[in-house]
Amino acid sequence: QALKVTSYKLSDVNPLENEFTEDVGLDSVAMRAIKRRALKLWYRWYCLQPIHKKQISFVSDSRVTISGNFEFIYQELKRRNTDFKISFYLKPSIKTKKSWKEVRTLAKALATSRYVILDDFYPLVYPLHIRENADLIQVWHAVGAFKTFGYSRLGMPGGPKVQSLNHRNYTKALVSSHNIADKYAEGFGIAPDKIQPLGIPRTDIFFDEPKKQAIRERLAQDLPFIKGKKVILFAPTFRGNGQQSAYYPFEMLNFRAIYEALHEDYVFLLKIHPFVQNKPTLPYEYSDFYYDVSDYREINDLLLVADQLITDYSSVCFEYALLNRPMIFFAPDLADYMQSRSFYFNYFDFIPGSLAENTGELINQLQHPQVDQAKLDGFVNFFFDDLDGKSTARFVDALENNFEDPNAAELENNDGLAISEDGKIIPDWGKKAK
Template sequence: MLTRLKRRARQVVRHLRRPAPAVDSTNVIDANAVTNQLNEPHLATEADSLIKRHVTQLDFNGAYLTIRGQAWFEQFPEDDPEKIIKSLILIDEQGIEIAIPLVNAAVKVDKFPQAGYHGAINFAKLNHGKPLAPGRYEMRLQLKQYLPQGWLIRRTSIGQIGQAAKDLNYTTKMTSYAAKSNQTFSLIFEYQLAAQAFFVSSHKLSDINPLENEVADAGYELENPTLRALKRRLLKWWYRWYCLRPIKADQISFVSDSRTSISGNFEFIYQTLQQDATNFKTTFYLKPSIKAKKSFREVRQLAKALATSRYIFLDDFYPLIYPLKIRENADLIQVWHAVGAFKTFGYSRVGMPGGPKPTSLNHRNYTKVLVSSQQVVDKYAEGFGITDDKVLPLGIPRTDIFFDQAKQAEIKTRLQTELPFINGKKVILFAPTFRGNGQQSANYPFETLNFKQLYDGLHEDYVFLLKIHPFVQNKPTIPYEYTDFFYDVSDYREINDLLLIADQLITDYSSVCFEYALLKRPMVFFAPDLADYMRSRSFYFDYFDFIPGQLAENMPELLDQLKHPKIDQTKVDQFVDYFFDDLDGQASRRLVDALNDGFAASTAAAEQLDADGQLRTDDGKVIPDWGRTTKKNPPA
């Protein structure tokens, strides 16, 4: 009998030591590959190494799965979490594996104080940032525990799910966006009660090239790519022709391919010009998109305006103008749509995914760029590929609204009519930036936002407004039972108006935090994909020190922080002082005064050390540690 047991033990050990079949490493995500090092056969007997397990919670939110449970080797109690590794293993029909680490939880079962585990899986990002590859996978539970003789490793099914009394099924969709391939997948989860087995299936539903299958948005017609290329050449030719004419000293042209109305910075500049009754003549050349159709007549009019205007204002990326040489007595002025400096942009991203080529002409012909603070001059100079002297910290015109109480009251009254669902409720505004390398691949991982949990926790006191970046191609799907709480206001053009009615802001890596900081209200930075975002996109400052609000990296943290809003007033004050030189609501006035005198006045500022070694700007504002551009040396 003893001999038979030893023989069986040796068979188990040989089985555990048997190497896994060779697989294509490009298709395997397994950062925790393990090797069985047991050298005492009696430890590997079937009875000793059985896994006791139970799933206590399984939640689906789109392609985002949250799991909690318990798993332990009954014969080997252990209270050191470093000696216990739990994982979920997805195994496809070819034997290719994907390992998903679980987090140990201090849940005591009998003599085993580390029995618990929890984990979250975003199947829409599981395959190197893309959806789970098509196929059918079995999900197995792997338990690895260190014993005095080595590692004991076993795999089993996930076990009983809660009080499930029948087979379970759940179906959702996943999307993937890239410059030349927009894909949709179905995702199916199956739980077989009798076998206590869990299966995941991915099936590709569609694959569309957005460049070949674009459909014009309502309200404008897309330009044929061939005609667009021809019109670019004609614009350059007409521009050179009109450069033979004199510059009109009183002419200002406002040019944008991202708006159809006089709004944003353009609105505040124009209103100030009108109030002053200046001699400037203003003309607007506006289109809703870079790809919106321009007639040959419009192209010629634009070329003439660019060649003969004293001042040309842009508020966003405008590729038609970058190949042009701006005339000596004219100014091309970028009043960028973002405030401050947060995530890197432009030439600060050379060599990164989606970054420009070093030889690109984009942005380099600006003669003036408006920014909010001397502290970000070097960031904008680097990002636009221009010299520091062309970046002027006069302030951002549209931020004047945050110092105009009468205008704010007017906007709030109007929004109470236009958005009646905000009346009698506190307002949470959700305004994240997009993921992806550009407009064609822009998306947001809505599966990380649990609509049910937000509704259950907040709907009695709040409404939740979603203001999604206009580049984002996948739109939020709000469950019908929550439509009295969630409202998609992405089509509302001016986000600053929405900030005025927001009691709390949720953002992530968006520059909207700069404007909202002026209101001195609570912010939560919801960044469940922070590590992935940092790998693909860098920041000008250390993210953790920089953000003027609370950080939430998962749904429980987000809910808790929304229910218990906090604000670090000292940090917010330092943040505002750093990114805004002048807190007076006169940015539009300073710009118009500069237009009148041809930008003759100097706007330079400098950092100075005071007697205590505290770094300050020349007007006495404290520079926080994360924002220093010079070394802090002791006073002489």
């Protein structure tokens, strides 16, 4: 006799069990504070060294692999065969232990890199004074502007303090549209002219048909249970004030009613926010319908195989809107959520899909999917300036050109004299005129 065991894991290799094994320990609060001070001191020391004009450092405390925006930017840099020197400084969590050598290496990178690129909250960098002729660029992991964040939440539960330094030292920040530039400037506490509406690199996937097909084929192998079924992706955001208190009220869903109504034709994938501490308790008899894919890092891949999306207040709706498919906003706790977390836009006018306030409405809408094409088109056109799949290319162009306006006049003429945009000569200090 033989026992066949099949694994539905989305990745056969866990980086934490390999090259990052020595880092899986956590630093205490006190040790993290000591290392923050040490990093500041080393940073000031390394600021005495020159900036390396071709150095790009990718920094994150929420991933150990090159994925999301980092992946698209890195691949484009490699495709162009640029002469940039690229380094990565990645950890799976803010609490993950950094050795003293790593702290010092990071301090040097932050002080001497021409570009430091972030994709998430990174508290180590916020107390630092960014050097002239260097850029700290936030490419952010989310798209669009939905629920308020950062300094837009001053005075609200879980909002920042007025004296907080978080986010304020970004010299550049990417957004998907000029229509939301003011929201990000407010949220990050930076000047509006530091916002770059070049598009979000990771959204390029939705315009790359060969890559989309390759991802679907890979997921068909990794998730064999989706074959022959309609796929529902459940991707809500967390409740609570932040990572430490994050949870999701799974009791709002009647899992049994959903199973009985849909299990013959559908599968139900749960992609729960990584901050959420509690997990749903699903009876074994539902195991042929409910599948937890929360450990899969790149949600955009899962969107490609989803026939319908269920979300609530998550920014995932922006990416899914690019697929022109039905989405349902399941929000039984909308009134309570609005009291603790406001939105940049009126929720009812904003959502590009139907609203379900209980499980019965959710089931009915899943069984009868609809798309309000006019509203969806207006939503996409407002939150995306360019629907061309070239956001990564525009960003790398900006890196190569030092974020100078490509339409501006050349800075120097043949005589080496600096020229202003209106054609006037800008004399150098103390330089003799020819």
